[in-house]
Amino acid sequence: MVDDRKLAVLRAIVEDYVSTNEPVGSKALTERHSLGVSPATIRNDMAVLEEQGYITQPHTSAGRVPTDKGYRLFVDRLSQIKPLSAAEKRAIESFLQGAVDLDDVVTRTVRLLAQLTRQVAVVQYPTLSSSTVRHIELVPLTERRVMLVLITNTGRVDQRVIELPEAVDENRIAHLRALLNASLDGCDLNKVPDNVADLPDRVPAEDRPVAAMVLSVLLEALVERHDEKIVFAGAANLAAADFSVGLREVLEALEEQVVLMRLLGETSDSKALTVRIGSEVPYTGLRGTSIVAAGYGSGDKQLARLGVLGPTRMDYPVTMGAVRAVARYVSQILAAS
Amino acid sequence: MVDDRKLAVLRAIVEDYVSTNEPVGSKALTERHSLGVSPATIRNDMAVLEEQGYITQPHTSAGRVPTDKGYRLFVDRLSQIKPLSAAEKRAIESFLQGAVDLDDVVTRTVRLLAQLTRQVAVVQYPTLSSSTVRHIELVPLTERRVMLVLITNTGRVDQRVIELPEAVDENRIAHLRALLNASLDGCDLNKVPDNVADLPDRVPAEDRPVAAMVLSVLLEALVERHDEKIVFAGAANLAAADFSVGLREVLEALEEQVVLMRLLGETSDSKALTVRIGSEVPYTGLRGTSIVAAGYGSGDKQLARLGVLGPTRMDYPVTMGAVRAVARYVSQILAAS
DNA sequence: GTCTGGCACTCGGTGTTCCCGAGTGCCAAG
DNA sequence: CTTGGCACTCGGGAACACCGAGTGCCAGAC
Numbered sequence: 001m002v003d004d005r006k007l008a009v010l011r012a013i014v015e016d017y018v019s020t021n022e023p024v025g026s027k028a029l030t031e032r033h034s035l036g037v038s039p040a041t042i043r044n045d046m047a048v049l050e051e052q053g054y055i056t057q058p059h060t061s062a063g064r065v066p067t068d069k070g071y072r073l074f075v076d077r078l079s080q081i082k083p084l085s086a087a088e089k090r091a092i093e094s095f096l097q098g099a100v101d102l103d104d105v106v107t108r109t110v111r112l113l114a115q116l117t118r119q120v121a122v123v124q125y126p127t128l129s130s131s132t133v134r135h136i137e138l139v140p141l142t143e144r145r146v147m148l149v150l151i152t153n154t155g156r157v158d159q160r161v162i163e164l165p166e167a168v169d170e171n172r173i174a175h176l177r178a179l180l181n182a183s184l185d186g187c188d189l190n191k192v193p194d195n196v197a198d199l200p201d202r203v204p205a206e207d208r209p210v211a212a213m214v215l216s217v218l219l220e221a222l223v224e225r226h227d228e229k230i231v232f233a234g235a236a237n238l239a240a241a242d243f244s245v246g247l248r249e250v251l252e253a254l255e256e257q258v259v260l261m262r263l264l265g266e267t268s269d270s271k272a273l274t275v276r277i278g279s280e281v282p283y284t285g286l287r288g289t290s291i292v293a294a295g296y297g298s299g300d301k302q303l304a305r306l307g308v309l310g311p312t313r314m315d316y317p318v319t320m321g322a323v324r325a326v327a328r329y330v331s332q333i334l335a336a337s
Numbered sequence: 338m339v340d341d342r343k344l345a346v347l348r349a350i351v352e353d354y355v356s357t358n359e360p361v362g363s364k365a366l367t368e369r370h371s372l373g374v375s376p377a378t379i380r381n382d383m384a385v386l387e388e389q390g391y392i393t394q395p396h397t398s399a400g401r402v403p404t405d406k407g408y409r410l411f412v413d414r415l416s417q418i419k420p421l422s423a424a425e426k427r428a429i430e431s432f433l434q435g436a437v438d439l440d441d442v443v444t445r446t447v448r449l450l451a452q453l454t455r456q457v458a459v460v461q462y463p464t465l466s467s468s469t470v471r472h473i474e475l476v477p478l479t480e481r482r483v484m485l486v487l488i489t490n491t492g493r494v495d496q497r498v499i500e501l502p503e504a505v506d507e508n509r510i511a512h513l514r515a516l517l518n519a520s521l522d523g524c525d526l527n528k529v530p531d532n533v534a535d536l537p538d539r540v541p542a543e544d545r546p547v548a549a550m551v552l553s554v555l556l557e558a559l560v561e562r563h564d565e566k567i568v569f570a571g572a573a574n575l576a577a578a579d580f581s582v583g584l585r586e587v588l589e590a591l592e593e594q595v596v597l598m599r600l601l602g603e604t605s606d607s608k609a610l611t612v613r614i615g616s617e618v619p620y621t622g623l624r625g626t627s628i629v630a631a632g633y634g635s636g637d638k639q640l641a642r643l644g645v646l647g648p649t650r651m652d653y654p655v656t657m658g659a660v661r662a663v664a665r666y667v668s669q670i671l672a673a674s
Numbered sequence: 675g676t677c678t679g680g681c682a683c684t685c686g687g688t689g690t691t692c693c694c695g696a697g698t699g700c701c702a703a704g
Numbered sequence: 705c706t707t708g709g710c711a712c713t714c715g716g717g718a719a720c721a722c723c724g725a726g727t728g729c730c731a732g733a734c
Contacts, residue, residue: 025697038707043698061697061713101496111592135476139488149494151476151484157496159438159488233592235572239585248576255448255570362726375678380727398684398726 008035009045010054011078014066018315023063068278068312071290075275075316082317084325088116092329099333102126102156106231109306109330114234116322119241119310120250122260122293125229126156126303126334133184133192138177138214143167148217152189162217165209172207176214179203193219228304230260241311249285250309259283264293264305271295271302271331273324278312288312292319294327298335306330343382345372347391348415350383351403355652360400405615405649408627412612412653419654421662425453429666436670439463439493443568446643446667451571453659456578456647457591459630461601462566463491463640463671470521470529475514475551480504485554489526491640491671499554502546509544513551516540530556565641567597578648586622587646596620601630601642608632608668610661615649625649629656631664635672643667 012033016024026039026046035042046064049055054070057063066074084092095112099105106123113121131152139147144167150158179202183195199215200208232254238247253259262282265274276282276291286309293307307323349370353361363376363383372379383401386392391407394400403411421429432449436442443460450458468489476484481504487495516539520532536552537545569591575584590596599619602611613619613628623646630644644660 023697027697039697040707040709041705044706047699057698059713059715062715063697101498134478134484135474137472137474137476137486139472139474141471141490147471147488149474149486149488151486151496153478157486157494159494161438236585236588236592239583239588246576248573251573251576255573360726364726376726377678377680378676381677384728394727396684396686399686400726 005035005037006045006049007073007078008033009042010049010066010070011074013046013049013055013064014071014074014078017065018313021313023058023065025063028063068280071277071312071316072280075277075320079317081273081324082321084321088322089325092116092326096329096333105330105333109326110231110233113306113308113322113326114237116326117308117310117319118234118237119308119314119319120232120234120237120254121306121308122230122232122254122264123306124261124264124304125231126297127228131156131189131303133187133189136177136180136184136218138173138180140170140173143169146173146214148214148221150218150221158221160217160221162214165213168207168210172210176203176207176211180214180218189222192222228261230257230264232260234308237310250289253283253285254309259285263291263309264307265291271297271327273320274307275316275320290314290316292316292323294323296327296331296334298331303334342372342374343386344410344415345370346379346382347386347403347407348411350386350392350401351407351411351415354402355650358650360395360402362400365400405617408614408649408653409617412614412657416654418610418661419658421658425659426662429453429663433666433670439491442667442670446663447568447570450643450645450659450663451574453663454645454647454656455571455574456645456651456656457569457571457574457587458643458645459567459569459591459597459601460643461598461641462568463493463634464565468493468526468640470524470526473514473517473521473555475510475517477505477507477510480506483510483551485551485558487555487558491635495558497554497558499551502550505544505547509547513540513544513548517551517555526559529559565598567594567601569597571645574647587626590620590622591646596622600628600646601644602628608634608664610657611644612653612657627651627653629653629660631660633664633668633671635668640671 009029012029012035013024016028016032026042029035029042030037030039046055049070050057050064053067054073055064056067058065092112096105096108099108102125106125110121110123113123133150134153135151137149137151139149141147141161144164146162146164146168148160148162179199180196183199184192187195196215196218200211203211235251235254238250253263263286265276271294273292273294276293278288278290281289281291288311289309290312291307291309293305295302295305297303306327308319310319346366349366349372350361353365353369363379366372366379367374367376383392386407387394387401390404391410392401393404395402429449433442433445436445439462443462447458447460450460468491470487471490472488474486474488476486478484478498481501483499483501483505485497485499516536517533520536521529524532533552533555537548540548572588572591575587590600600623602613608631610629610631613630615625615627618626618628625648626646627649628644628646630642632640632642634640643664645656647656
């Protein structure tokens with residue numbers, strides 16, 4: 001009976017604080033939740049919870065506020081991920097359905113997520129390294145320049161302009177293209193380097209410099225794109241929410257690809273939902289923010305991650321539900337295309 | 338002597354207000370600028386300037402602040418665009434030099450501009466409609482799906498997945514591809530519809546449905562992309578600047594492609610520098626902001642526009658210099674590739 | 675006619691003080 | 705273990721006074 005009630009109190013505090021954004025006192029608690037005990041009892045419980053580090057008071061004689069540890073306990077044991085309403089699900093589907101290419105999928109997803117959660121949404125482009133080569137194209141632009149276009153099975157298209165060491169006519173380019181495609185069609189991107197290592201040996205001697213050049217650009221493209229693009233949306237939602245840290249810092253972090261990368265959590269390999277609360281966020285410039293992220297990808301392989309960033313004081317059940325749902329739908333869409 | 342001095346006063350007011358962000362009074366003016374007259378005289382001039390609508394006072398007994406009309410006069414007649422320092426020019430060059438493809442150019446440009454002006458930078462992707470076709474590629478994905486890739490002379494690459502009405506083998510696809518390229522190579526995008534209208538008649542009867550399908554997707558891609566992508570950067574700079582309007586509104590506007598489009602001013606066809614001040618901005622949600630924009634593009638044809646958005650109270654000479662310089666450099670880069 | 679110094683007036687912003695009320699901790703009784 | 709009572713704390717808002725920058729106007733000087 002004892003400990004159970006304390007947990008109930010903690011849950012009530014989190015819920016009230018999230019919805020009112022004001023420190024919650026013992027009296028308000030008994031009024032809004034039927035806990036069946038008096039304010040005085042609640043006070044005792046709160047004293048214990050505070051001692052254990054789950055809640056804190058901003059100043060003497062104010063209500064209590066959950067600590068990061070308190071939110072953590074709430075997320076882990078006191079709440080259930082809230083499924084989306086039917087209307088929301090329909091909205092997601094129709095919103096993502098119309099996407100016309102990969103770019104479009106990502107753009108739509110990030111906006112959708114921002115709108116759904118009323119927070120800042122972040123979506124990472126699918127990683128090249130877990131895709132396979134669908135086609136490689138060499139397009140002559142001028143005599144000494146060709147454009148390399150790399151198309152993967154995830155629908156991603158990369159292009160690079162290559163300055164050739166000498167003028168090369170179209171036939172030789174075509175030959176090279178055929179060779180490349182023969183070697184690489186369906187090849188996992190990770191294995192591209194191995195599969196083309198001997199390419200210069202397979203072309204006429206005169207073409208070797210050109211082949212080497214093309215090859216080096218191709219490999220470079222593979223490596224560089226490894227750290228992938230990340231986009232975000234919903235920055236306007238920041239203005240409403242107030243962080244303990246200035247929102248200038250938050251905006252700065254959002255424009256730093258590298259930081260965003262770390263925030264989404266490149267670590268976890270599964271598609272599971274990850275929640276980082278306050279001080280758990282691996283970036284000191286973002287005190288007072290939490291991140292809910294999940295992996296997505298066709299099949300069971302994770303291609304990339306997406307998530308939202310918001311104030312520590314956020315509605316975790318709802319946010320987690322939205323992130324999870326969107327991750328699933330995007331995975332579906334990608335699998336279908 | 339008379340009117341000249343009033344203009345000098347207006348210029349001084351604008352400059353002081355921009356640098357201090359505080360209403361400027363007659364006494365402060367005489368101290369910071371050697372106008373050679375007493376505060377009382379200035380006061381008389383200010384009274385006239387106010388009557389003519391160039392300046393205003395926030396409340397009785399405070400200094401004066403320029404109105405939109407005042408800024409306009411300042412920009413048109415009282416200031417000179419400030420050229421960039423040698424160091425800044427070098428920074429621009431080295432920053433843009435490393436760009437590897439069009440995406441990269443745009444991304445780098447927008448960041449550069451944001452950093453240079455310490456405002457929000459906005460860059461529009463080059464418009465397809467003023468480019469020409471460099472190459473069209475059809476890549477078979479499965480028997481019934483091909484990917485259409487459109488490469489333009491500006492280095493832009495567009496892709497679309499096409500669901501075919503029937504299974505089609507690679508040879509027929511290759512034939513179609515050859516036809517398309519023969520008809521469209523070097524063709525201005527505007528004229529693509531005309532040049533391919535008769536395509537279905539030029540293929541074997543059995544291929545007509547497929548050709549029609551491909552064609553419709555191609556045309557659709559041309560139309561849809563007509564309203565182009567726009568990116569922005571430097572939102573963090575908003576936090577510092579204070580607008581008369583909440584920055585929530587500004588952030589919202591920034592995420593609306595359509596609004597941004599209008600802001601950059603799709604109207605003007607030349608590459609000239611455009612300045613819109615306060616109420617001149619064609620979007621009511623943005624009271625208190627100004628926009629400095631310019632067209633860019635290889636040759637003398639404007640491909641798209643870029644610019645910055647900031648508080649009305651901005652340093653116009655410096656901002657205009659930066660925008661102009663960046664527009665020129667980007668044009669160069671694009672012309673070279 | 676134009677400029678200047680003087681003067682009375684205005685009023686926004688800041689610092690001070692005071693008060694209220696929500697909330698707490700503790701204690702003794704149920 | 706719970707509850708009602710009670711004294712205490714302290715942040716935040718309202719009321720208030722003060723200061724100083726800035727103004728408009730006017731009479732006199734160049």
